[in-house]
Amino acid sequence: MFSILIIPLVGLALAFIVNKVFPRAQFRGYDLLPIFFIYGCHLITKQQQKPEFLPYGFFVFFFLVILLAVSDAVKNKNLSLGKTMRKIWNYLTVNTIFWYLGLLFMMI
Numbered sequence: 001m002f003s004i005l006i007i008p009l010v011g012l013a014l015a016f017i018v019n020k021v022f023p024r025a026q027f028r029g030y031d032l033l034p035i036f037f038i039y040g041c042h043l044i045t046k047q048q049q050k051p052e053f054l055p056y057g058f059f060v061f062f063f064l065v066i067l068l069a070v071s072d073a074v075k076n077k078n079l080s081l082g083k084t085m086r087k088i089w090n091y092l093t094v095n096t097i098f099w100y101l102g103l104l105f106m107m108i
Helices: 002-021 029-048 054-076 081-107
Strands: none
Touching (some): 002 029, 002 081, 029 054, 029 081, 054 081
16 A cells, blocks of 8 residues: 555656756656556556556557547648657656546545
C-alpha cells in the first residue's frame, strides 16, 4: 500500500531534480513520469485484486495517437517524426497521470 503512493512521488522528485540539473536539455523531467505512474497503476489494480485494464487503455491511447498523427499529416503535409513523437510522449504522460489519479480515486 505504501509503495502505491511512494513510487509516483519518487518519480515527481526525480522529474524535479532532472529539471534543476539539466535546465536547457531537450528532454524534461516530466518525460520520466509515465514509467512511475504506469507501475503505480499496476500496483493499485494488484492491491484491489481486480482485472487490470491498462492494456485496453493503452490500446485506446495508441488508436487516438494514430488519429492524431494522420490528422497532422493531412494538415501539415510535411510531418516531422521528432515533433510527432514528442507530442505522443506528452499525451502518454498526461494519460498516465489521469489514469493513476482515477484509480486512486476508485480505490478510496
